[in-house]
Amino acid sequence: METIWFWLVACMLVAYVIFDGFDFGAGIVHFFVARTNDERRVVLSTIGPVWDGNEVWLLAAGGTLYFAFPALYASSFSGFYLPLMMVLWLLILRGVSIEFRNHVESSVWYPLWDAGFAISSALLAIFFGAALGNVVRGVPLDRSGEFFLPLWTDWTPGQSPGILDWYTVLAGVTVLAVLALHGALWVAFKTTGEIEVRACRVASRAWWGVLVLVNLLTVASFRVQPRLQASFAARPWGWVFPFVAIAALLMVAVMNYRVWERAAFLASSLFLAAMLVSVTFGLYPCVLPSNGDPALSLTITNASAAPYGLHIGLVWFIPGMLLTAAYFVYAYRSFAGKVGVEERT
Amino acid sequence: MDALTIHRLHFAFTVTFHYLFPQLTMGLALLILILKTMALRTGNPHYASAARFWAKIFAINFAMGVVTGIPMEFQFGTNWSRFSKTAGGVIGQTLAMEGVFSFFLESSFLGAFLFGEKRLGPKAHWFTALLVFLGSWMSGFLIVATDAWMQHPTGYAVGAHGEMVLTSFWSLLLNPWLGWQYIHTMAGSVVTASAVMAAVGAFYLLTGNHQEHGRTFVRLGVIEGILATVVMLFPSGDGQGRNIAWHQPVTLAAMEGLFTTEQGAPLAILGQPDMEHHRLDNPLVVPRALSFLTYQSWKAEVKGLDSFPPQNWPDNVPLVYYSYHIMIGLGTIFLAVLAVAAFRLWRGALYRSRGLLWVLMMMLPFPYIANTAGWITAEVGRQPWLIYGVMRTPAGVSAQVSSGNALFTLIGFLGIYTILSILFLFLVYREIEEGPEPAAAV
Numbered sequence: 001m002e003t004i005w006f007w008l009v010a011c012m013l014v015a016y017v018i019f020d021g022f023d024f025g026a027g028i029v030h031f032f033v034a035r036t037n038d039e040r041r042v043v044l045s046t047i048g049p050v051w052d053g054n055e056v057w058l059l060a061a062g063g064t065l066y067f068a069f070p071a072l073y074a075s076s077f078s079g080f081y082l083p084l085m086m087v088l089w090l091l092i093l094r095g096v097s098i099e100f101r102n103h104v105e106s107s108v109w110y111p112l113w114d115a116g117f118a119i120s121s122a123l124l125a126i127f128f129g130a131a132l133g134n135v136v137r138g139v140p141l142d143r144s145g146e147f148f149l150p151l152w153t154d155w156t157p158g159q160s161p162g163i164l165d166w167y168t169v170l171a172g173v174t175v176l177a178v179l180a181l182h183g184a185l186w187v188a189f190k191t192t193g194e195i196e197v198r199a200c201r202v203a204s205r206a207w208w209g210v211l212v213l214v215n216l217l218t219v220a221s222f223r224v225q226p227r228l229q230a231s232f233a234a235r236p237w238g239w240v241f242p243f244v245a246i247a248a249l250l251m252v253a254v255m256n257y258r259v260w261e262r263a264a265f266l267a268s269s270l271f272l273a274a275m276l277v278s279v280t281f282g283l284y285p286c287v288l289p290s291n292g293d294p295a296l297s298l299t300i301t302n303a304s305a306a307p308y309g310l311h312i313g314l315v316w317f318i319p320g321m322l323l324t325a326a327y328f329v330y331a332y333r334s335f336a337g338k339v340g341v342e343e344r345t
Numbered sequence: 346m347d348a349l350t351i352h353r354l355h356f357a358f359t360v361t362f363h364y365l366f367p368q369l370t371m372g373l374a375l376l377i378l379i380l381k382t383m384a385l386r387t388g389n390p391h392y393a394s395a396a397r398f399w400a401k402i403f404a405i406n407f408a409m410g411v412v413t414g415i416p417m418e419f420q421f422g423t424n425w426s427r428f429s430k431t432a433g434g435v436i437g438q439t440l441a442m443e444g445v446f447s448f449f450l451e452s453s454f455l456g457a458f459l460f461g462e463k464r465l466g467p468k469a470h471w472f473t474a475l476l477v478f479l480g481s482w483m484s485g486f487l488i489v490a491t492d493a494w495m496q497h498p499t500g501y502a503v504g505a506h507g508e509m510v511l512t513s514f515w516s517l518l519l520n521p522w523l524g525w526q527y528i529h530t531m532a533g534s535v536v537t538a539s540a541v542m543a544a545v546g547a548f549y550l551l552t553g554n555h556q557e558h559g560r561t562f563v564r565l566g567v568i569e570g571i572l573a574t575v576v577m578l579f580p581s582g583d584g585q586g587r588n589i590a591w592h593q594p595v596t597l598a599a600m601e602g603l604f605t606t607e608q609g610a611p612l613a614i615l616g617q618p619d620m621e622h623h624r625l626d627n628p629l630v631v632p633r634a635l636s637f638l639t640y641q642s643w644k645a646e647v648k649g650l651d652s653f654p655p656q657n658w659p660d661n662v663p664l665v666y667y668s669y670h671i672m673i674g675l676g677t678i679f680l681a682v683l684a685v686a687a688f689r690l691w692r693g694a695l696y697r698s699r700g701l702l703w704v705l706m707m708m709l710p711f712p713y714i715a716n717t718a719g720w721i722t723a724e725v726g727r728q729p730w731l732i733y734g735v736m737r738t739p740a741g742v743s744a745q746v747s748s749g750n751a752l753f754t755l756i757g758f759l760g761i762y763t764i765l766s767i768l769f770l771f772l773v774y775r776e777i778e779e780g781p782e783p784a785a786a787v
């Protein structure tokens with residue numbers, strides 16, 4: 001039962017990264033693909049009707065984590081207190097930038113919110129990447145399963161790490177590049193003309209960055225977290241996930257080159273999913289590793305809620321997710337096709 | 346300040362600020378649905394235009410509610426980790442259900458509702474208004490269910506490591522505390538939305554702009570406002586009062602400022618709780634009324650604070666007393682004004698009564714204050730418990746987050762929310778100033 005919920009929460013997070021990932025990505029490449037005010041309005045309108053629903057995946061995943069693995073929710077949210085609060089502030093800035101930009105027609109109002117949107121999106125990508133890095137590296141859990149991390153210490157992933165060290169910064173920069181690629185492909189898929197051409201160009205440049213950074217990060221991850229090596233050695237069939245990720249990344253390059261925009265975006269989504277599943281597989285059954293005594297790690301068994309709650313949860317969760325899938329199909333269907341320059345949201 | 350105080354202020358400030366927005370949007374979702382229904386029934390484009398205007402106000406408030414709501418979902422873990430670890434298996438259910446059932450529904454159809462009127466046609470567009478209404482009222486239900494469980498925990502057992510384990514899903518959702526609290530909360534939200542609608546309508550009538558819309562707004566605001574205010578008083582307020590008398594008698598004593606147990610206890614209308622001498626200073630009371638309201642008997646005994654050990658008293662008795670009296674006082678004023686306004690409306694004289702329109706316009710902040718005061722009564726009245734009778738507040742805090750770190754983020758939120766408030770007022774005022782477009786320009 002714990003394993004089912006472990007993978008359900010993982011799937012929700014994957015959905016969050018794929019869906020809200022292209023919103024972030026659109027923000028990261030905002031100033032690179034759109035030059036004029038009208039073009040920037042178009043970039044925003046490629047995510048305008050859907051970004052809010054995409055962000056709900058974060059809330060829903062957080063809520064599900066809360067009820068299925070309360071000890072993990074409690075420990076990680078309080079231990080990562082400072083960066084999480086900054087994430088909240090950035091999410092506020094980002095939401096306000098998207099929603100309020102088009103309320104006032106003024107040449108000082110627009111650039112203000114365009115900058116807010118771009119900066120908050122880029123910083124959030126780095127923060128989320130660093131968060132992932134922290135989970136992979138492990139944290140100094142005590143006997144009651146608690147910890148508190150300062151923002152930085154000596155910048156090395158040793159016994160007393162901070163939120164930021166060279167490894168988590170590398171993870172943050174990698175996620176920035178990955179989401180820039182993802183977002184550029186989305187913008188190319190949803191737009192026409194100049195913006196589309198620029199987005200394709202940004203995507204092909206970002207692709208090389210992703211290739212280099214992902215390779216570096218993978219090597220570093222295996223060195224920082226020996227558990228990954230052990231997991232793949234114990235269950236070699238798991239190698240299929242990283243191989244899918246590599247294949248998907250190559251497909252992105254080919255399809256972007258051929259200007260098969262929808263396929264390139266879907267391949268990028270597959271790449272994100274396969275990367276995240278690889279990491280999750282490598283850590284399973286651990287949900288938050290200890291960087292000291294392995295016995296102190298939080299696992300799916302010592303962090304999960306009691307069986308009755310998990311069973312009853314499944315009864316409402318499955319229909320709930322089917323409904324959600326129906327809403328998403330509706331929302332994306334009614335938003336199908338390219339967004340024009342003259343169209344106003 | 347010690348860390349516990351800062352963590353409490355942190356949650357209190359962010360949740361109080363957050364609830365300024367959903368309390369309008371939940372009620373407004375109902376009023377917009379009513380306007381859309383009237384448009385569909387009568388075929389009169391005037392109502393569709395009125396709904397379109399309120400949809401713009403709704404959108405700004407909804408965005409504020411979303412960006413200030415996300416921090417709430419996080420703070421259970423960041424600032425109250427021991428509470429979350431202990432109780433997450435129970436209240437995580439309702440919080441997760443809120444995300445899965447309400448937020449996806451609202452966010453998926455809000456876009457269609459705000460931008461899809463032309464494309465969808467009147468019937469489908471009415472349906473999106475219905476779905477947004479259902480999503481927001483379901484969200485209200487699930488979050489009140491979470492609070493009701495903290496006020497009156499049911500359907501749980503204590504597990505091997507002291508964690509609370511859900512034993513009955515239905516007692517969580519059919520908690521006896523929940524029914525009246527939910528109705529009371531939602532009626533409060535409708536009162537806020539009605540008051541805002543009536544105030545904007547009165548503003549238009551007084552300034553001579555958008556006369557036709559002004560009349561519609563005042564009419565709908567006054568009618569819905571008085572219905573909701575009556576529901577607040579009876580049965581929901583009365584039912585909640587009885588729940589408190591039965592399950593949290595010490596909170597009742599604090600709310601009423603009743604220091605000594607009495608048969609035929611008086612109802613304090615005014616007065617200041619004197620915590621040094623354990624008495625109510627300058628009291629203005631209705632003799633025996635408290636006994637009657639609580640137990641329907643003029644002679645019934647009502648337990649005062651002296652019947653309970655001081656460590657079980659709410660840790661801020663005067664705050665509980667004042668916030669409760671502010672809520673009741675404003676509610677009474679509101680009922681009186683709306684009754685007069687409804688009477689004048691019935692006689693067809695309201696739109697000409699400039700004095701009364703002035704009162705309706707100036708009353709705009711009152712329901713916000715009353716709703717906030719009501720929540721302070723409930724949540725400070727629950728103290729010193731985090732989960733009533735089970736977990737005391739200091740036991741639930743994130744012990745490893747120091748006071749300095751907590752103060753840092755509290756200051757951050759104070760600054761950000763100040764900026765958000767200015768932006769919000771600026772944008773909403775612009776929409777009200779611009780006003781609804783004439784019905785012909787569909």
